[in-house]
Amino acid sequence: MPLYRQLEGWLRDAITTGALPVDSRLPSSRALAADLGVSRVTVGTAYAELESAGLVVAAVGSGTRVAPVLPTTAVGAAPGDRRGGTWPAWQGSAETSEPAEAGPRGPDVVAFTGVGDPAAYPVAEFGRTIRQVLAREGAAALSYGPDPAGDPSLRRTVTQLLASQGIGVPPESVLITSGSQQALALVCQVLVRPGDTVLVEEPTYDLALRLLRAAGAQLVGVPVDGHGLRVDVLAELLERHRLLDRPRPRLLYVVPNFQNPTGASLSGSRRHALLELARVHGVPVFEDDFAGDLRYSGRATPAIKSLDDGGHVLYAGTFSKLLMPGLRIGYLVVDGPVRQRLVEAKQVTDLGTSLLLQRALDRFVTVGRYQTNLRRTGRLYRERRDALRSALAEHLPDAGFALPAGGLFAWVALPAGVRSDTLLRAARDRGVDVAPGSRFFLRPEDGAGHIRLNFAVQPQERIAAGVVRLAAAVDSLRVTPSGTSSRQR
């Protein structure tokens, strides 16, 4: 079969199966010829054949595209397309938890959601670093790493960063993960079985709730106040568990610094008390320190892990918040026999995190550069936090708001009678996006009076503009003394 026929046949298949969708552009004949190592004439002939079959349309200036209406004889139904068909019984009733909710996007939307500000990512420097790694290490950087626990050099770098934060651990305790999210997922996989009780702060990080629920855990909430998790309530709860002879909780998930969503930090005395409870009751503590080094005021409190001399605490950190989330590199610090089981879990889950990215990150993150970036980012985000405070004071004076000492999030108590879910819709109508409090509670209803605002993602002038829009949305929902909303007056 001549080459052009083979090419034509392949393209015909791609078009009729929908792999090349209607209206998609085919490569230029020059590019495709170069790619395939064939002559331009071959490609041109194949394209001409497809055109005469009505499968593609060529137009001067816009290249060759898949025809908007395909000849019916050539089109089969793709398996994913069938609607209303029956699926095998094991596929169940698609009982998903909450769908991944994406807020509105676009340049006009002021989004108080998401993570850090892309404008703060060190893109060019990191690009140079990747180039250096590929130039010096070549194919080695594109292989599996020698150790499923992560690149040894990056693990050493992590211990140096941790030491600068008062956590002294050897590199053997560090397990590199795909973000701190995977650190929690692995711990879940190793320690939590369906039906196990897991303790969480309430409110807490929504994707931790979803992960733990997906693992079949029975979640029990412990309330958070301005000084973090209520350790007194935790003590009562554990004691009750013990007296009733119920199986011990399998995990305590806690975010001690600039908690997500409340921004509160666990006080030093509570950290000690929490660790003591974990010891006495034999409950592992998962310490999620997703943004502990992003501090804007006050002094750091030692990590719970730094108080732990007995392998009670699993500590997770990440480079996502400070550097760039697209890397997806975080780490878990863990001591004791469970460490080996977690390394095994990491290996069988994905054979290790991309070595190229680990090597590039290791080369990029000298302690000095990390500290420099931290200072720069900290300055930027602190200004934004303060801008949010001022804007809220001016435009939403009756909203409750405690200034967080660091991190990314502010937790706002809405004026009486305004519900966060209703507000979400009203706010989106006005081009502003927030996270409704309901996402962060075991019973969504408990979060009806709060919203979470990420102040770090955008410059100050947009923050101010966003709060003005938000205030307008709140005003439209305010309950008047007679009990009807102002909108209905």
Place this chain on the structure above:
Amino acid sequence: MPLYRQLEGWLRDAITTGALPVDSRLPSSRALAADLGVSRVTVGTAYAELESAGLVVAAVGSGTRVAPVLPTTAVGAAPGDRRGGTWPAWQGSAETSEPAEAGPRGPDVVAFTGVGDPAAYPVAEFGRTIRQVLAREGAAALSYGPDPAGDPSLRRTVTQLLASQGIGVPPESVLITSGSQQALALVCQVLVRPGDTVLVEEPTYDLALRLLRAAGAQLVGVPVDGHGLRVDVLAELLERHRLLDRPRPRLLYVVPNFQNPTGASLSGSRRHALLELARVHGVPVFEDDFAGDLRYSGRATPAIKSLDDGGHVLYAGTFSKLLMPGLRIGYLVVDGPVRQRLVEAKQVTDLGTSLLLQRALDRFVTVGRYQTNLRRTGRLYRERRDALRSALAEHLPDAGFALPAGGLFAWVALPAGVRSDTLLRAARDRGVDVAPGSRFFLRPEDGAGHIRLNFAVQPQERIAAGVVRLAAAVDSLRVTPSGTSSRQR
């Protein structure tokens, strides 16, 4: 506090906690000064202070190093260091499955283990592509992606590659994962609960066995012959399950092309029969096509997924084997309600695969370039397969060996009386590494008579040299007619 004091304090902490281990080299004062944005004098003064405290040693030519013996007052015990201490009860007895077994390394070792040949990775081209992505997309490439199921453009590219292999699916069916390993891990997470029965080929890919075991599955093996999985045995097994009213198996894990470890491929008629059994008995099929496009002889058989019009098959592929494993990018093709649950599992597990690598791969993998690379790699690996065949015929004529039509692995039946585990040690003593058959069976004993050789990882001359060493190891273990090994004569 003066700057040099702050720096000194920080370094002191790093040294005393062990984060900067004994004998490790500190950065040059010039490099550290540049990193921190301070003067070289500041760094020099801090280093001098540390030196007079006995914490570092400076030597001309080799820079400044952490002192080999630290002053005892400055050294605390790192938590990971305690040996013989007691760990909390929940840490259990460290009941790990097999430890991650790393064979011998070094330039003198001929290793018939691992995956593809790093020399075949398109390192320079890929480096250029990453640079282009960072230059054109900037910070966007370092953010979370817009969709936890993966970059939409890469998903489209995957459908085009699949279409060229006869699998017609829309991009919405594709979920990008961290290698095909994670595709299986996610399916495990969503479909398999502890105690569930899972059917596997026997022998099969060892890390699939370890993953499924870690998930608490009860594994049941179905034998493989020269035409792949014995579908007749599968039919009996499923029928028995049904008659005994036992819960249906939760999953059937199968590698239809160039099976790992046997190299056998599932015949076309068996593919149809297998799918029909899956339909009738309501068992989901996980089709692991880790190297299906690496074919060296014969004609391709359609993927089981391509026969499936009802969402019975979950199909996994990967870029690891053909391009480079360090990327850690693979994909799962899945239709029906379970798809949304798998996307949710991906999201809560790691918030998605690195967008930077997804974008770079998408830009890199035009269909033409993929096909070119496939042809080049295929030629290379076929020569190596043939070199292995010749070497075995010459040096180990009484070993059984069926020529695989593609993939990476040859499955070798050892001469009578030679056990693979003993051979592994004898071979390593002679500088050659193999995978013993015991790894691939539910009862390791069943694999005592086989070894798996990866013929793709090294050039032909090393293959020949390795087989010579292997033959020597085998000869040292041969059982003589009188029943003692030749070594003992």
